[in-house]
Amino acid sequence: MFELVREEAGARRGRLQTAHGVIETPAFMPVGTQASVKALSPDDLATLGVQVLLGNTYHLALRPGADRIARLGGLHRFMGWTGAILTDSGGFQVFSLDHLVRVSDEGATFRSHLDGSEQRFTPESVMAIQRELGSDIAMAFDEPVPWPSDANRASAALERTHRWAERCLAAAPGSGQLRFGIAQGGFNRDLRRQSALALRSLAFDGYAVGGLSLGEPKALTLELLELQAGELPRDRPRYLMGVGTPFDLIEAVARGVDLMDCVLPTRIARNGSVLTRGGRINLRNRRFADDAGPLDDGCGCYSCQRFSRAYLRHLFMAGEILAHRLASIHNLFVLLRLMDRIRDGIGSGSLAALFGDLRTEWQSAPL
Amino acid sequence: MFELVREEAGARRGRLQTAHGVIETPAFMPVGTQASVKALSPDDLATLGVQVLLGNTYHLALRPGADRIARLGGLHRFMGWTGAILTDSGGFQVFSLDHLVRVSDEGATFRSHLDGSEQRFTPESVMAIQRELGSDIAMAFDEPVPWPSDANRASAALERTHRWAERCLAAAPGSGQLRFGIAQGGFNRDLRRQSALALRSLAFDGYAVGGLSLGEPKALTLELLELQAGELPRDRPRYLMGVGTPFDLIEAVARGVDLMDCVLPTRIARNGSVLTRGGRINLRNRRFADDAGPLDDGCGCYSCQRFSRAYLRHLFMAGEILAHRLASIHNLFVLLRLMDRIRDGIGSGSLAALFGDLRTEWQSAPL
Numbered sequence: 001m002f003e004l005v006r007e008e009a010g011a012r013r014g015r016l017q018t019a020h021g022v023i024e025t026p027a028f029m030p031v032g033t034q035a036s037v038k039a040l041s042p043d044d045l046a047t048l049g050v051q052v053l054l055g056n057t058y059h060l061a062l063r064p065g066a067d068r069i070a071r072l073g074g075l076h077r078f079m080g081w082t083g084a085i086l087t088d089s090g091g092f093q094v095f096s097l098d099h100l101v102r103v104s105d106e107g108a109t110f111r112s113h114l115d116g117s118e119q120r121f122t123p124e125s126v127m128a129i130q131r132e133l134g135s136d137i138a139m140a141f142d143e144p145v146p147w148p149s150d151a152n153r154a155s156a157a158l159e160r161t162h163r164w165a166e167r168c169l170a171a172a173p174g175s176g177q178l179r180f181g182i183a184q185g186g187f188n189r190d191l192r193r194q195s196a197l198a199l200r201s202l203a204f205d206g207y208a209v210g211g212l213s214l215g216e217p218k219a220l221t222l223e224l225l226e227l228q229a230g231e232l233p234r235d236r237p238r239y240l241m242g243v244g245t246p247f248d249l250i251e252a253v254a255r256g257v258d259l260m261d262c263v264l265p266t267r268i269a270r271n272g273s274v275l276t277r278g279g280r281i282n283l284r285n286r287r288f289a290d291d292a293g294p295l296d297d298g299c300g301c302y303s304c305q306r307f308s309r310a311y312l313r314h315l316f317m318a319g320e321i322l323a324h325r326l327a328s329i330h331n332l333f334v335l336l337r338l339m340d341r342i343r344d345g346i347g348s349g350s351l352a353a354l355f356g357d358l359r360t361e362w363q364s365a366p367l
Numbered sequence: 368m369f370e371l372v373r374e375e376a377g378a379r380r381g382r383l384q385t386a387h388g389v390i391e392t393p394a395f396m397p398v399g400t401q402a403s404v405k406a407l408s409p410d411d412l413a414t415l416g417v418q419v420l421l422g423n424t425y426h427l428a429l430r431p432g433a434d435r436i437a438r439l440g441g442l443h444r445f446m447g448w449t450g451a452i453l454t455d456s457g458g459f460q461v462f463s464l465d466h467l468v469r470v471s472d473e474g475a476t477f478r479s480h481l482d483g484s485e486q487r488f489t490p491e492s493v494m495a496i497q498r499e500l501g502s503d504i505a506m507a508f509d510e511p512v513p514w515p516s517d518a519n520r521a522s523a524a525l526e527r528t529h530r531w532a533e534r535c536l537a538a539a540p541g542s543g544q545l546r547f548g549i550a551q552g553g554f555n556r557d558l559r560r561q562s563a564l565a566l567r568s569l570a571f572d573g574y575a576v577g578g579l580s581l582g583e584p585k586a587l588t589l590e591l592l593e594l595q596a597g598e599l600p601r602d603r604p605r606y607l608m609g610v611g612t613p614f615d616l617i618e619a620v621a622r623g624v625d626l627m628d629c630v631l632p633t634r635i636a637r638n639g640s641v642l643t644r645g646g647r648i649n650l651r652n653r654r655f656a657d658d659a660g661p662l663d664d665g666c667g668c669y670s671c672q673r674f675s676r677a678y679l680r681h682l683f684m685a686g687e688i689l690a691h692r693l694a695s696i697h698n699l700f701v702l703l704r705l706m707d708r709i710r711d712g713i714g715s716g717s718l719a720a721l722f723g724d725l726r727t728e729w730q731s732a733p734l
Contacts, residue, residue: 034681034682034685035678035681035682035685035687036682036687036689038688039688039689040689041689041692041693042673063684063685064656064677064680064681064684064685068656068657072657072659073659078675078681079678080673080674289435290435290438290439292439292440308439308445310431310435310445311402311439311445311446311447314401314430314431314445315402315403318402318403318430318431320401320405321405321406321688321691322403322405322407322408324688325692326408
């Protein structure tokens with residue numbers, strides 16, 4: 001179900017077949033936390049060329065409930081999305097959101113951020129939830145550790161993550177559902193290698209690198225990513241969770257990553273920020289009040305084709321939510337077209353030059 | 368520029384030619400207060416079949432400023448709307464928003480609701496603002512009176528409105544810009560008649576009935592509307608400002624009204640309410656949590672074709688702004704298709720039967 005089409009300088013071009021269409025990789029996945037990529041309709045996403053988006057098991061399980069979504073025909077039908085959906089396992093939310101969590105080998109007990117009710121996630125329950133949601137790719141339940149964490153803590157979490165991974169695989173998948181394991185290991189090189197080796201012995205359809213980009217230095221992120229991705233099976237898709245910026249995407253693909261997701265493009269959009277090749281700009285800035293130009297010169301997105309910086313600034317200042325949609329469309333367009341260029345470049349023989357151009361183009365946009 | 372195509376039982380079917388296309392009347396105009404019909408893009412409006420929308424002189428003059436919009440190419444270009452735009456004169460906002468207003472024959476002085484700065488609107492300045500905005504239809508500056516108001520107050524406001532109307536006409540219109548006068552008269556039959564007669568002696572391109580639906584009994588609204596509309600020139604378009612509900616639209620057209628506007632469909636949408644033939648419903652209600660049906664059975668709008676009540680309820684409960692867009696699309700679709708049916712029915716010979724059906728259909732939806 002994963003076909004490696006071409007490779008060049010460590011980067012991989014591939015095709016991942018899912019129950020809801022093919023995903024051309026490397027691919028960026030927009031995040032639809034609560035069954036909606038914020039401010040966008042499914043048609044907006046299809047127009048942008050999105051092939052796969054991410055849904056959050058934690059959020060959907062608490063509201064509106066996985067059983068309810070199952071009764072309503074599954075997540076695709078519920079949210080009107082005909083493309084592929086990857087659901088995360090909730091591990092990151094359970095261990096990172098600000099609520100008391102008690103963890104044992106059995107699972108994690110925590111309080112809902114919505115109503116304070118006690119909730120319990122186990123490897124089995126998390127896979128059952130993802131079966132009810134009907135996602136195309138289900139993630140194994142994992143325990144990431146925060147930055148900084150010492151090796152003892154990271155090692156304990158890693159061992160538990162591996163035991164949970166086996167239990168996740170022992171649970172029946174949904175019809176046509178792929179299952180990805182998540183490699184952890186904190187910020188320790190040996191543990192990162194150890195986790196990759198342990199996971200690759202399990203029959204997952206794909207493998208994720210989890211628990212990075214949590215505040216550690218960027219150079220360490222990239223070093224651990226390169227190390228761990230290099231130990232994952234070559235014939236399975238690799239997913240780097242939770243990145244990122246244009247620069248992050250370039251560096252991840254250069255290290256053999258096939259799938260990425262991040263809330264960044266839609267989150268910063270709601271705050272008035274848009275990605276441009278001259279750097280990230282905030283449209284609320286007064287200097288855009290009379291700027292008749294597009295968000296980014298030469299951008300082909302709907303927002304840039306039809307509206308000016310001055311108009312979007314006005315919408316943000318006036319509290320008009322059309323602004324959120326237009327800025328989100330632009331930011332997603334930027335990342336998706338960046339991935340298109342990279343994908344087309346893999347196997348061209350001049351990928352290194354392309355990466356050089358892209359690094360220059362986007363490194364100037366500190367995020 | 369206004370062609371009366373057919374009449375039946377007091378209702379009129381017509382075509383109003385503007386600098387940005389023909390408006391088939393009777394027509395409902397969505398309100399784009401701050402250069403945006405809230406939550407909707409210009410493409411959403413075009414897809415809905417909107418031919419004309421309303422912009423608010425008061426709001427646009429304060430933010431982002433009419434001079435700025437003029438520099439950016441006018442309101443159409445600013446907001447990316449190629450159809451017709453009617454701008455109100457700000458009279459209603461100046462006299463109804465909660466800020467101290469001092470009025471003299473010269474004009475009205477008030478404080479901005481945004482920053483407390485002192486602002487001054489005169490008939491001349493209001494027409495100049497609308498010239499800068501470049502609207503297709505500009506409204507004369509008027510002084511409505513609140514409900515209840517006695518005849519003395521209504522009479523003084525009416526006299527001033529008439530003097531202002533003459534000054535508005537003395538100002539140069541924008542290129543291709545039509546100008547409408549506004550009849551007032553408070554809640555007094557004689558004053559309503561007197562205002563219509565005074566205004567019809569002035570060479571406006573159309574006439575509005577202003578200052579109704581401010582809290583007075585519905586029967587009084589309809590009586591005063593019928594009385595005043597009946598005194599307005601037959602060969603000019605008639606615009607009832609600030610209504611309304613499906614029922615209001617039916618009753619207005621039955622009394623010879625050609626144009627209507629109201630924030631209702633988009634305002635109630637943001638609150639979770641949608642118009643259905645079984646009555647207005649609020650999607651936040653728990654009873655819709657598992658409702659797989661469309662917002663209104665048999666509705667052909669995008670939202671009903673693609674999503675369920677359960678999904679929209681979830682979006683509202685989760686604070687996802689896609690809900691605002693989808694509910695607004697539905698509510699506008701309802702009013703626009705209602706107007707289509709009425710327009711098609713005028714001259715069919717069976718308009719009375721259609722009105723009967725529509726009253727039954729929509730009277731059950733108290734708003």
